[in-house]
Amino acid sequence: xxxxxxxxxxxxxxxxxxxxxxxxxxxxxxxxxxxxxxxxxxxxxxxxxxxxxxxxxxxxxxxxxxxxxxxxxxxxxxxxxxxxxxxxxxxxxxxxxxxxxxxxxxxxxxxxxxxxxxxxxxxxxxxxxxxxxxxxxxxxxxxxxxxxxxxxxxxxxxxxxxxxxxxxxxxxxxxxxxxxxxxxxxxxxxxxxxxxxxxxxxxxxxxxxxxxxxxxxxxxxxxxxxxxxxxxxxxxxxxxxxxxxxxxxxxxxxxxxxxxxxxxxxxxxxxxxxxxxxxxxxxxxxxxxxxxxxxxxxxxxxxxxxxxxxxxxxxxxxxxxxxxxxxxxxxxxxxxxxxxxxxxxxxxxxxxxxxxxxxxxxxxxxxxxxxxxxxxxxxxxxxxxxxxxxxxxxxxxxxxxxxxxxxxxxxxxxxxxxxxxxxxxxxxxxxxxxxxxxxxxxxxxxxxxxxxxxxxxxxxxxxxxxxxxxxxxxxxxxxxxxxxxxxxxxxxxxxxxxxxxxxxxxxxxxxxxxxxxxxxxxxxxxxxxxxxxxxxxxxxxxxxxxxxxxxxxxxxxxxxxxxxxxxxxxxxxxxxxxxxxxxxxxxxxxxxxxxxxxxxxxxxxxxxxxxxxxxxxxxxxxxxxxxxxxxxxxxxxxxxxxxxxxxxxxxxxxxxxxxxxxxxxxxxxxxxxxxxxxxxxxxxxxxxxx
Amino acid sequence: xxxxxxxxxxxxxxxxxxxxxxxxxxxxxxxxxxxxxxxxxxxxxxxxxxxxxxxxxxxxxxxxxxxxxxxxxxxxxxxxxxxx
Numbered sequence: 001x002x003x004x005x006x007x008x009x010x011x012x013x014x015x016x017x018x019x020x021x022x023x024x025x026x027x028x029x030x031x032x033x034x035x036x037x038x039x040x041x042x043x044x045x046x047x048x049x050x051x052x053x054x055x056x057x058x059x060x061x062x063x064x065x066x067x068x069x070x071x072x073x074x075x076x077x078x079x080x081x082x083x084x085x086x087x088x089x090x091x092x093x094x095x096x097x098x099x100x101x102x103x104x105x106x107x108x109x110x111x112x113x114x115x116x117x118x119x120x121x122x123x124x125x126x127x128x129x130x131x132x133x134x135x136x137x138x139x140x141x142x143x144x145x146x147x148x149x150x151x152x153x154x155x156x157x158x159x160x161x162x163x164x165x166x167x168x169x170x171x172x173x174x175x176x177x178x179x180x181x182x183x184x185x186x187x188x189x190x191x192x193x194x195x196x197x198x199x200x201x202x203x204x205x206x207x208x209x210x211x212x213x214x215x216x217x218x219x220x221x222x223x224x225x226x227x228x229x230x231x232x233x234x235x236x237x238x239x240x241x242x243x244x245x246x247x248x249x250x251x252x253x254x255x256x257x258x259x260x261x262x263x264x265x266x267x268x269x270x271x272x273x274x275x276x277x278x279x280x281x282x283x284x285x286x287x288x289x290x291x292x293x294x295x296x297x298x299x300x301x302x303x304x305x306x307x308x309x310x311x312x313x314x315x316x317x318x319x320x321x322x323x324x325x326x327x328x329x330x331x332x333x334x335x336x337x338x339x340x341x342x343x344x345x346x347x348x349x350x351x352x353x354x355x356x357x358x359x360x361x362x363x364x365x366x367x368x369x370x371x372x373x374x375x376x377x378x379x380x381x382x383x384x385x386x387x388x389x390x391x392x393x394x395x396x397x398x399x400x401x402x403x404x405x406x407x408x409x410x411x412x413x414x415x416x417x418x419x420x421x422x423x424x425x426x427x428x429x430x431x432x433x434x435x436x437x438x439x440x441x442x443x444x445x446x447x448x449x450x451x452x453x454x455x456x457x458x459x460x461x462x463x464x465x466x467x468x469x470x471x472x473x474x475x476x477x478x479x480x481x482x483x484x485x486x487x488x489x490x491x492x493x494x495x496x497x498x499x500x501x502x503x504x505x506x507x508x509x510x511x512x513x514x515x516x517x518x519x520x521x522x523x524x525x526x527x528x529x530x531x532x533x534x535x536x537x538x539x540x541x542x543x544x545x546x547x548x549x550x551x552x553x554x555x556x557x558x559x560x561x562x563x564x565x566x567x568x569x570x571x572x573x574x575x576x577x578x579x580x581x582x583x584x585x586x587x588x589x590x591x592x593x594x595x596x597x598x599x600x601x602x603x604x605x606x607x608x609x610x611x612x613x614x615x616x617x618x619x620x621x622x623x624x625x626x627x628x629x630x631x632x633x634x635x636x637x638x639x640x641x642x643x644x645x646x647x648x649x650x651x652x653x654x655x656x657x658x659x660x661x662x663x664x665x666x667x668x669x670x671x672x673x674x675x676x677x678x679x680x681x682x683x684x685x686x687x688x689x690x
Numbered sequence: 691x692x693x694x695x696x697x698x699x700x701x702x703x704x705x706x707x708x709x710x711x712x713x714x715x716x717x718x719x720x721x722x723x724x725x726x727x728x729x730x731x732x733x734x735x736x737x738x739x740x741x742x743x744x745x746x747x748x749x750x751x752x753x754x755x756x757x758x759x760x761x762x763x764x765x766x767x768x769x770x771x772x773x774x
Contacts (some may be wrong), residue, residue, distance in 0.1 A: 068724060071720065105750075105751055106751075108725070221720070252712060252723055252728060256730070259750075285736075289740065290740070292740075294740045383755050384740055384741075386743070386757070387741035387742065387743050493718045495718070495721050495722060495756050496754070497752065498754065
């Protein structure tokens with residue numbers, strides 16, 4: 001059915017503060033008809049979706065990044081601002097802006113509404129969380145609010161799907177008249193802005209709808225924005241001097257005037273009971289951020305998270321691993337022997353299996369990250385940890401991404417999106433893979449078993465702990481270094497809302513888990529897959545079927561590479577066989593174990609014990625043992641620091657929008673690993689070790 | 691009366707007051723104001739983080755956490771009953 005109505009597709013932008021329930025509304029409106037991508041050139045996530053109106057016409061929805069303001073201080077604000085003005089290519093300018101506000105915290109949320117109104121855009125105010133307001137025994141005079149704001153107001157509860165139809169009806173009706181600005185600056189400042197507006201419009205072709213907010217931004221910001229025309233610098237300085245002479249604080253006057261207007265709007269509109277009962281959120285905070293109980297709760301929650309990852313995730317990981325092994329065996333049995341069979345079983349199936357096996361861990365981690373985020377606890381974790389994190393110049397919010405990286409760096413890297421400052425986000429992202437992830441565990445287990453075959457488990461655990469500690473120190477040290485060199489800057493401001501605790505909705509958590517996992521499979525999967533096939537080819541060709549597997553491997557391209565790189569890795573105590581292991585584990589660190597199985601011509605599924613024995617018998621051509629204690633230690637230290645993970649590189653590529661940073665990371669981490677392993681091996685020799 | 695104006699960072703738990711001025715011209719200052727810390731706004735210290743910093747303050751009906759060093763730039767007129 002093609003009707004006239006379907007031809008014009010409305011574009012609606014959803015704007016709002018963080019924690020306003022904007023994403024909940026977006027999900028409720030679009031259901032699953034949504035897409036996630038990046039805005040061109042920046043690392044701000046772009047979410048778009050569609051929904052239908054009752055009259056059958058389609059609406060495109062843009063979910064803008066959550067911002068408190070449009071003063072363009074962060075990339076998020078810049079994108080929100082530019083989308084609203086239709087300045088981003090491939091993103092149409094919105095016909096209507098729905099500004100989602102939290103009914104319980106109207107005073108601060110209306111600040112953004114007023115800024116959007118200044119851009120002369122039609123705004124519908126979605127008065128969200130009405131259910132919470134009612135629970136608190138408060139009411140809002142909706143009509144009066146709409147009248148005073150000059151924009152339609154729709155009361156709703158996005159979480160309970162209440163008010164959605166009314167919002168759609170309001171969108172259908174549209175907002176024909178955009179009200180003139182209702183808040184007023186002090187008179188002399190109005191005059192200053194007017195004169196700037198005039199200059200912007202006549203000399204710089206700035207549109208009418210934008211000239212006020214631009215003039216205001218230029219007049220009130222100390223550091224001139226990039227867009228500021230140079231010839232305005234002088235008049236701005238003059239205006240400021242005049243205002244100062246009249247006792248007007250040009251930096252704060254506009255913000256104060258806006259808030260004063262908001263207070264006037266709210267007078268007599270909100271009716272609260274005379275006795276306010278203490279809110280459960282505040283009571284909970286008294287415990288969760290308590291000097292003692294706060295730590296207990298925090299450590300308890302983190303322990304639970306890791307316990308779940310290492311116990312619960314292990315079960316489906318075994319299934320997936322077993323399933324792919326079974327599939328590979330079946331294919332092996334039913335396909336005619338040849339290169340194609342080898343490619344399918346050892347390259348393709350093993351490659352896909354290598355990607356999928358990480359999925360349970362990633363899903364569980366995202367479940368926890370999402371739970372922490374949606375419940376409001378994430379802000380408390382940052383609140384508790386900020387003091388520690390700020391010592392290395394990082395934001396409290398960097399803690400959870402770094403902690404998650406102990407399980408897997410991928411969710412950790414993806415979780416850095418919550419850090420607003422781009423510099424701090426980059427530093428967190430660059431050091432996250434140094435945290436000892438679970439893929440290193442099989443490598444450490446094997447090497448510790450080789451190094452200390454007959455020692456009690458406690459000693460082994462101690463050595464393992466030492467490796468974790470080394471990785472953490474490495475991450476903190478590198479963060480400290482990056483903050484002083486590449487990403488030099490002041491310690492980021494910690495001005496963070498502590499949102500009220502809320503019960504997260506199962507739907508939104510599931511949706512988030514699905515979305516993140518899908519992005520991981522799509523972005524990392526293809527690269528890991530390609531890499532697995534390339535590695536398979538390197539280890540298979542040129543073919544030497546008449547030789548034994550280990551000799552054939554030495555003849556292969558990978559073997560030749562290993563032999564070629566032996567001079568470079570000999571100072572670390574490694575021979576060409578370990579070199580192949582290092583190359584093979586570029587896809588994922590635990591592949592080292594299975595590669596070594598092939599190198600020592602064992603069955604691919606041989607257990608640690610067998611491989612350990614093979615290790616203890618391996619020697620250099622002159623008969624010296626290969627896996628000396630120092631070689632094992634040096635190899636472990638290498639794995640602590642080395643970036644042996646194509647998935648992480650692929651995810652960092654997605655998160656930073658360029659190959660520059662993943663390549664930089666590969667180089668710096670490999671160098672760090674090489675130097676550290678060299679120090680261990682050569683230093684150990686100097687101290688008389690072997 | 692001047693002695694009842696103190697920096698926000700010197701206030702104690704559950705002490706309230708009214709913001710008098712923000713004495714910083716950095717971007718932090720701009721951000722603090724946009725989050726609602728403007729002259730004339732009532733403000734209460736709720737608690738300090740377990741390690742003493744940052745601070746949890748209540749204003750305009752919500753909770754905001756800021757660091758000690760930023761709080762030092764916010765001058766607050768302490769409510770009179772607090773002094774009495």
